[in-house]
Amino acid sequence: MTEDPRRAPGADLPRWIDDLCAALDVDRSLVDIDRVLDLSSTVAHQVARPAVPVSMFVAGLAAARLDPAQIGPLLAAIEERAQQWT
Template identity: 55%
Template sequence: MTDQTPTPSAPGTSVLDRWVAALEAELSLPPGTVDIGAVLDLARDAAHQVARPAAPVSTYVAGYAAGLAAARGESSDAVERAAAAALAWRDAGPAGQA
């Protein structure tokens, strides 16, 4: 997590913590599967560096990639790689023209 991401005083105390725990249970994920800070950091980086609508799309794509890796029994750094890609993004415009 970066210094810019707010952290609750204790795990499970914020509405977001409880929501993510409920989603993990609903989707049959082990508790603690979701790194909330990393996902929020990715969303922030994509929204600020790329475009606001890139935030939910980027987090979905990174989660999808992480899920595919998990299905293969592999670990994944998809969220971190997506955040790095967002931070490095330089839009060349339509058809690669500036």
């Protein structure tokens, strides 16, 4: 069985996100790590690797204006747009 690199020593992504959410007063339940990583992968492969951090920043700005129930559809719309990028 392969170990999850997000939980490797010094790279515990869930713990980092827990800490970051607490520090920035963000509701941790709104952060779906796997969904964001999947979206990041799609953007990296369909658009370009450098587009990932900027796309995620724009997604975060858009998500901040939404009701939490609208975040999933927002991410789906961004993923669909990235998949159609040529």
